[in-house]
Amino acid sequence: MRIARQNWWTAGFLAPSVGLIGIFVLIPIALTVWLSLHRWSTATPFGDAEWVGLDNFDALFGGDLVGRDFRQALRNTFVYAGVSIALLIPLSILFGTIVHRAAVRGTTLLRTVLFATYTVPMIAVAIVWSKLYSPTEGPVNQALGWFGISPQPWLSDTSSALISLVFLNVWQQLGYFTVLVVAGLTQIPPSVYEAAALDGARNVKLLFRITLPLLRRTLLFCVVIALINAIQVFEPVATITQGGPVGATNVLTYHIREVGIERSQGGLASAMAVTLLLALVVVVTLVFALMRKGDDR
Amino acid sequence: MRRTSRYLALLLLAVCAVAFAACGGSGDDDNGGTTASGGGSGEKVKISFLTHWAPETVTAFERVTAAYEADHPGVEVEIRAVPFADLLTTLRSQAGGDNGPTMASIYDLWLPELVRDGVLSRAPAANQSEVEAEWPANLAAAASVDGAAYGYPNEVDLYALNYNTRLFRAAGIDGPPATWDELVEDAKRLTVRDGDRITQQGFGLISSWAAGTVHPWTSLLYSNGGELIDSGGRAVLDSPQAGEAFELVDELANGAKVSSAQMSTADANTTGPYLENFVSGKTAMIIMANWWESALRAGMRDAFRDVATAPIPVGPSGDAAHSVSYSWMTVVNGKAGDAEQAAAWEFLAYLNGPDSGEEGHSAMAALLQSMGILPSRTSDLEAYRGDLDRDFLKAYVEELPNAKPFPIVLGGQEFTEALQRNLEALQAGQMSAGDAQERSQADAESVLETAAG
Numbered sequence: 123m124r125i126a127r128q129n130w131w132t133a134g135f136l137a138p139s140v141g142l143i144g145i146f147v148l149i150p151i152a153l154t155v156w157l158s159l160h161r162w163s164t165a166t167p168f169g170d171a172e173w174v175g176l177d178n179f180d181a182l183f184g185g186d187l188v189g190r191d192f193r194q195a196l197r198n199t200f201v202y203a204g205v206s207i208a209l210l211i212p213l214s215i216l217f218g219t220i221v222h223r224a225a226v227r228g229t230t231l232l233r234t235v236l237f238a239t240y241t242v243p244m245i246a247v248a249i250v251w252s253k254l255y256s257p258t259e260g261p262v263n264q265a266l267g268w269f270g271i272s273p274q275p276w277l278s279d280t281s282s283a284l285i286s287l288v289f290l291n292v293w294q295q296l297g298y299f300t301v302l303v304v305a306g307l308t309q310i311p312p313s314v315y316e317a318a319a320l321d322g323a324r325n326v327k328l329l330f331r332i333t334l335p336l337l338r339r340t341l342l343f344c345v346v347i348a349l350i351n352a353i354q355v356f357e358p359v360a361t362i363t364q365g366g367p368v369g370a371t372n373v374l375t376y377h378i379r380e381v382g383i384e385r386s387q388g389g390l391a392s393a394m395a396v397t398l399l400l401a402l403v404v405v406v407t408l409v410f411a412l413m414r415k416g417d418d419r
Numbered sequence: 420m421r422r423t424s425r426y427l428a429l430l431l432l433a434v435c436a437v438a439f440a441a442c443g444g445s446g447d448d449d450n451g452g453t454t455a456s457g458g459g460s461g462e463k464v465k466i467s468f469l470t471h472w473a474p475e476t477v478t479a480f481e482r483v484t485a486a487y488e489a490d491h492p493g494v495e496v497e498i499r500a501v502p503f504a505d506l507l508t509t510l511r512s513q514a515g516g517d518n519g520p521t522m523a524s525i526y527d528l529w530l531p532e533l534v535r536d537g538v539l540s541r542a543p544a545a546n547q548s549e550v551e552a553e554w555p556a557n558l559a560a561a562a563s564v565d566g567a568a569y570g571y572p573n574e575v576d577l578y579a580l581n582y583n584t585r586l587f588r589a590a591g592i593d594g595p596p597a598t599w600d601e602l603v604e605d606a607k608r609l610t611v612r613d614g615d616r617i618t619q620q621g622f623g624l625i626s627s628w629a630a631g632t633v634h635p636w637t638s639l640l641y642s643n644g645g646e647l648i649d650s651g652g653r654a655v656l657d658s659p660q661a662g663e664a665f666e667l668v669d670e671l672a673n674g675a676k677v678s679s680a681q682m683s684t685a686d687a688n689t690t691g692p693y694l695e696n697f698v699s700g701k702t703a704m705i706i707m708a709n710w711w712e713s714a715l716r717a718g719m720r721d722a723f724r725d726v727a728t729a730p731i732p733v734g735p736s737g738d739a740a741h742s743v744s745y746s747w748m749t750v751v752n753g754k755a756g757d758a759e760q761a762a763a764w765e766f767l768a769y770l771n772g773p774d775s776g777e778e779g780h781s782a783m784a785a786l787l788q789s790m791g792i793l794p795s796r797t798s799d800l801e802a803y804r805g806d807l808d809r810d811f812l813k814a815y816v817e818e819l820p821n822a823k824p825f826p827i828v829l830g831g832q833e834f835t836e837a838l839q840r841n842l843e844a845l846q847a848g849q850m851s852a853g854d855a856q857e858r859s860q861a862d863a864e865s866v867l868e869t870a871a872g
Contacts, residue, residue: 165511165536187837187862188869257681257692258701272616278626278681278692280847362686364504366627368843383508385833386536 151399157392164388171389178393192394194369195377196401198284202373203352205288210299210348211341217296218303219333233304236297244294248358251290252277255362277363280370287358287371295351299344306340307333342413346406353402374398464762466755467497469520471506476786483782487769494762502688507832514538515754521763524573526630527561527746527824528831532870534564535829540753540760542568546768558795561827562748570750571771573783574792576708577744577822578638578731579814581715585725586619586703595704595729599639599667602704602732606677609703621677623705624668624846625693628685629832632839634743634825635706640664641741641823643734647834647863648826652871654863656838656856660736665845665852665859667734672846680846690714698722706731709815712791728814744822746795749783773798793819830870837862 153168158178160171181188217236221229239247254262255276263273276286310333318332334341356375359365365372365380374394382391472480477500484496499520501509507529513519515538525533533539542550547568550559558572582595590609596602606621625631637647645660655661671678682702683693694711696702698718716723730740749771751763769775773796775782780802784794788803791812800807807816828834838859845855 163536165514165533165538186865188865191840252686256695258696258699272614273681275681278684280849360504364627364686366843367680367684368847368849369840379508380836383512386511386532 154392154395157389158396160389160392162388162392163386164382164391165386174389178390179397181390182393182397188390191369191372191377192397195365195372195374195394196398198370198372199353199355199374199398200401200405202284202288202291202355203349205285206291206295206352207345207348209288209292210295211344213292213296214299214303214344215334215337215341217300218307219329221300222304222307233300236300238297239294240297242294244357245361247290247294248361251293251358252362255286277371278367280368283363283367283370287355287363290358291352291355295348299348302340302344302347303337306337309340310336338413342409345409349402349405349409353398463493463495464758465495465497466521466759466763466766467499468749469499469501469506469510469523471503471524472500472786472790474500476790479786479789483770483775483786487766487775491765494766496766504688511538514752519752519754521752521755521759522749522767523752524747524749525570527748527827528835530562530569530748530750531564531827531829531831533750534569537753539569540751540755540764542570542751543761543764546571546764549768549772553796553798555795555797557824558746561746561824570748571767571783572746572748572795573771574710574747574787575744575795575819576710576746576792577742577815577818578635578706578708579742579818580704580729580731581697581707582704582727582729583697583700583702583725584727585722586700590703595727596732597730599643599663599732599734603667603670603675603677606671606704607675610675610677617676617679617682619701619703620679620682620696621675621703622671623683623693623697623702624672624678624680625683625685625705625707626680626843626846627691628689629835629839630745631685631689631693632842633835634708634745636664636668636838636842637743637825638706638731638741639667639734641737641743642731642739643737645736647838648828648867652828652867654834654860654867656860656863660734661859662852662856663734663736665842665856668842668845669852669855673848678846694718700725709812710790710792712811713789715811716791726811728811730814730818739821740818742818742822743825744819745825771796776802778802828867828870830866833870834863834866837866 157168157171159173159175161174161177162168162171182192183189217232221233221236223229254260257263257273257275257278260276262276266272266274275282277283314332314336315328318328323331354375355373356379359371359373359376360379363371365376378391378394378398381387381394468480468484470477470480477498480498484498488494488496499509506523506525510520510523510525510533530539550562550568550571554562554572558575559568562568562570562572580595586609587594587605590605592605592608596605602622609619609621610617611619625635640647640661643660643664645658645664646655649655672680681692682696683705685691685693693702693705694714695718697705698715700722715726719726731742733740749767751760751767753760755763769782771781771783773779773781776785780799781794781796784796784799784803787794788806793807793812793815794800794803807813825831841850841855841859841862844850845852850858
């Protein structure tokens with residue numbers, strides 16, 4: 123009797139949060155999955171959707187235009203995310219370690235400068251960087267010219283356009299991840315370093331044997347958040363490149379918007395979103411599996 | 420495990436944003452929201468106009484709406500401006516919402532799908548009669564689907580070769596090229612290099628902008644006797660004439676190397692390096708539409724006198740220059756309330772009518788002319804006859820009778836974007852001309868077949 127009453131209380135306290143998650147997370151996901159099995163124009167009511175089964179998914183993995191564009195957008199998205207994470211995490215550890223050392227002069231200024239970039243709206247960052255990257259008049263190429271390096275194509279070449287957007291992302295996000303790393307570093311007791319120092323461990327050894335292992339949880343959080351942020355990239359693509367040149371910067375959020383809203387192919391766009399969700403679940407599960415394997419060792 | 424769930428929950432929340440991009444369109448009923456604050460007696464009817472015009476044109480438009488509001492105290496007109504790249508998306512995503520635009524300026528290529536999806540309101544009989552009586556028949560037809568008018572045509576655009584006479588003189592070239600062979604030869608003489616790097620390109624091939632890439636190429640195709648889609652609605656990019664047009668792009672970009680990819684990209688506002696390089700005298704020739712005159716004037720100031728216009732060079736299989744043409748129109752949101760729709764059609768009749776401007780032309784024509792754009796109402800063309808004679812615009816006006824419209828079909832936007840992608844791949848040297856042609860034909864067939872349902 124008492125347990126039953128307790129269960130009711132538990133359900134009552136959980137209801138608001140579970141209800142909100144249901145309304146704002148589960149229902150949209152379920153609706154997107156349902157729409158992915160239909161042919162539906164986004165300008166028409168849901169009732170006009172026409173059942174097509176797995177045809178939309180078939181098109182995504184087929185050899186024609188739809189499949190080609192989707193797979194390129196998926197590949198671009200994961201390359202963008204992967205390179206962003208590969209640059210962000212080591213740099214944030216580096217800067218986090220520097221600003222965590224209060225003894226080093228100028229750390230407060232560095233911390234402020236680093237975090238300031240994160241407060242600038244991405245749309246403004248995109249506009250400014252598009253001018254910085256300008257092939258003929260841009261300051262970046264002018265600066266390279268001082269060192270005898272010829273102007274780079276940056277956003278107008280298929281091989282460098284996506285990586286140019288990654289640099290922009292890293293510049294903007296670095297301060298945020300540095301703050302997260304600093305927060306993680308403050309959780310490591312100084313006594314651990316003192317004990318290691320007594321055992322003769324020095325800088326590099328301390329980093330790899332003490333700092334990084336004890337930062338694992340923080341870094342895992344950083345990787346997941348950086349992945350989510352990178353998957354959601356939209357503004358720089360929409361503002362600067364519109365997915366070009368030759369689809370080199372066409373990432374999934376931009377492509378889904380183009381297909382779902384501009385072309386009004388809501389069913390196909392939903393199938394893309396569902397595929398992205400499944401791909402992300404696989405990637406994040408792999409990240410956690412790797413982490414658990416490390417823990418077990 | 421609990422921590423894992425938390426991360427997964429975060430992940431799900433993030434993906435929801437992506438999911439909403441797909442399913443976030445209007446699922447409302449057909450009578451969904453309007454911009455009305457009433458419409459009943461004593462209350463103002465609020466209508467809004469969605470456009471991609473630049474701030475200075477919007478300011479001029481505000482003077483027109485202010486004059487209209489003074490004469491119509493029961494109506495309030497709001498102007499909403501977005502970048503060109505966001506125009507269709509904004510219209511589609513907001514049309515059925517509570518705050519959706521009541522009127523919009525749209526590209527004729529978008530019309531069939533917007534009508535199919537019920538986004539646009541059919542013109543009342545009086546407005547339809549006016550469109551049929553006061554506009555050239557081909558433009559009235561471009562604003563209609565199955566004989567029903569869905570808007571007022573406003574602007575007509577076509578393409579011509581723009582070239583810099585100062586650079587031509589410096590290269591010792593007397594006049595503009597009339598054929599493709601002359602185009603390539605002139606472009607070679609006009610190209611300046613620093614080592615391997617092009618510092619002045621002979622000919623600009625625009626990229627990262629669907630119409631900017633496809634329309635100039637289609638003008639070359641038309642001037643070579645080719646077509647995009649035949650009268651039966653079948654894609655005909657596999658024709659020999661189209662093959663020659665693909666080869667021309669390959670020659671300009673990769674053979675003669677007279678075109679630089681870096682110098683010809685566009686941004687979301689249809690500006691960017693392609694405009695900057697022509698303005699700064701680093702692009703000698705480019706095929707562009709008449710509407711960019713105002714951007715050239717603003718950017719070049721006194722140097723604008725060096726800009727000249729000529730017909731599209733004719734290809735080896737062509738008989739004469741034939742530019743692609745397209746039109747824009749002002750339409751009414753079919754999902755707005757009845758009072759708003761009625762007020763919107765009345766406003767559009769005023770805006771496009773002979774009483775809203777000075778000296779017998781419409782206010783719309785004045786706005787378009789301020790941007791260097793050709794108006795389309797017969798009486799406006801007559802009223803502006805003197806202005807249309809100016810050097811830059813004259814060649815466009817003379818070519819208007821020979822221009823061919825870009826095909827308006829279901830899936831037209833996707834068709835354009837697929838062709839753009841293949842042309843850009845050809846320009847970037849990722850494909851041969853033959854492969855670009857083959858893939859363009861296959862993509863076009865796929866898009867048209869899917870759109871036909």
